Amino acid sequence: MSEERKDCLMETYTLIITEKPDAAQRIAQALDYEGKPKMMEERGVPYFLALRDKSLVVAPALGHLYTVVHEVGGRNYYPVFSFTWAPRYLAERDAKQTRTWIEVISKLAKNANAFIDSCDYDIEGSLIGYCILKYACENKEDVARRMKFSTLTKSELEKAYEEPLPQLDFALIEAGKTRHEVDWLYGVNLSRALTLAANRWSGRYTTLSTGRVQGPTLKFLVGRERQIRCFVPTPYWSIRAEFEIEGSMYEAEFERKWIEKRAEADAILEECRGKNGEIKNVAVKKLQQMPPTPFDLGSLQTEAYGFFGYTPRRTGDIAERLYLEALISYPRTSSQKLPPVINYRAILQALGRETAYRDMASELLAKEELKPNEGKREDPAHPAIYPTGNLPERALSDPEKRVWDLVVRRFMAVFGEPAIRQSVRVCIGIDGHRFYLRGRQVLKEGWMRFYKPYIRTEEVLLPPIKEGETTPLEQLIREDKFTKPPPRYNPSSLLKKMEQSGIGTKATRADIIETLYNRGYITEERILATDLGFDVVEILRRFCPGVISVKLTRELEEKMERIQRNREKRESVLIEAVDQLKPMLEEFKKNEENIGQALSNAIRRAQMQERMIGNCPICDTGKLMILYSRKTRKRFLGCTNYFKGTCKTSFPLPQQGTVKPARKNCRACGWPLVNVRIRARRPWMLCFNPGCPLKGER
């Protein structure tokens, strides 16, 4: 047997291209007739030999091996409109290893007599496979076949291999190429324009970027920040009344939740005080609550943020790992549909092997018909996210366990019966004023039983109350309230906003949010736009408003989607993108000096902010900053009032690693803390107060 496998590379074989090494291993395992493919390695690149009806070589990519590059010329000018596709190692400094991967795949392609693309079936996957077949395998894109699957389970992979699509999905590839090319045109030109403007003014290099989706996203955040910073609250009052019913206290709200004048609120209190309430009316309403729809990537990311606090990017990464372990279906989907072909019963039976899901799976299997409550959204490439029914082969990490459990329970919940909730509203009259006592209760759990503990319901049970009864008023409370500013976005609500506005794709949105953090345009979990973020949006708004226009971005997005459906040509979208960019860049160039000055000032302020620790605890008027000694180049904390000659406070700092403001105060002495990071050591918070009581404890 092993001889047979060794000979595999001597003869011809089918070369199967996958997107990642994990997927290659799983595909090779599923297709090998013994389930034991031979793992080979050449210059650090793994690939697998499998035997089936013929010899198979399964070779992985490392995500994108090719990218869009400037056809000729250096990096220090714009506009640039001529581009070509080239290996990533030629364009990106941190992609050196892709060279070896391309060389190994090219070598393996030489003896192959058939080619199959088995990368993920979406825009990115299709483009990865296409580029490898075209460039590394030398124009094999027209002869290659395509495996299409939504899970990495053995049965689905075998079926996808036995019944491959006769050719690649060229419409999807065209859409992918266009997206990368348009993004490159926008990204490279605008980012160069920003970076060069700042660099030419200040003589210092700082990478600044913006892009087709980055710009409008940052605009959302800056717009919200402006609303918050300009916000002036309005006062209003509300009244609560506490009644005693059957020995327990119940709280009722005044009929108007919003009383505009304090005098009016006081008058109502005066009129009601010392009087008893009379039950005027008891209204009972029953509501049917349908099961949730199956998860698409966005709703999974939102739910995981709400319950576990995971950022969309983190949830996306965890879901990707679960997919590669064949535990869930392909997660980068926008579908809310679960077609019967996935075989609901088989999945439930398989999930029933897990003790935690046994009872629920049996309950669903006992139903005559299983019909999921599907949402409206569809994805031509993949169904909604669902568990494959496979149980973990290794011990999952806690985050992986949580996300898998969420997907499993959501899958079961969509088949559940509607839940029935009852709401009760009791109207209590006092001297012509009405107060409402509200109760709510779940009468029939239905689907909720399957989705526990991911349900937010708070039951308020009321005792039996009859109309005409009198109830003693125990207390009246006037609450002084103010209107609140709109909430700051968090990574999850921002992702939702991007989705609703139709900008970005399910695969790119989470990464774009990360980029905004990395560039220093935004900070904190409750997202705060920084001064630099403000200035970038302001500059773009003044000189190239199209870049931050949500409408233009959405229109371009829609056109790219039409390419996917063969209803639009790649060339026309590219020409349109160039036509939009040209006047913007000309305007930008004309104003480069002003832009450079504004950006340089913003960068300087941002850098100063990064060194500012907090108020000086000694003089209380200056700020403590991380400074460097001119003589020794050692860093220390010093008060800004030193330069005015009024405060000489200074503290030593560790000289190794990085030191940043922690934006927190010491719990013992209240002095600001700094965050110290040294390589190979756990980061720690340092209180630099020599007299801090915690130091004595230690």
Next chain:
Amino acid sequence: MKCIICGGEALNKYCELHEKAHRSLVKKYDAWKSALDISWKEYLSEVLKNPYTGAWAKEVAEHLIKREDEIHDESA
């Protein structure tokens, strides 16, 4: 012209952002007056200490209070 609060580019007295905050302050005074029957200066002090007031609105309120005080001192 420079913004009298932040020194940024201004069309009138304030930069675009502080102008927006100023407009918001002026607009909301009617609601506060009707709710609490307070003077403009009392209103500004209330807004200044309110935790929900935005940073730029606070800066404008602080500036307006200072200006009121100066006018008062001058007339005295």
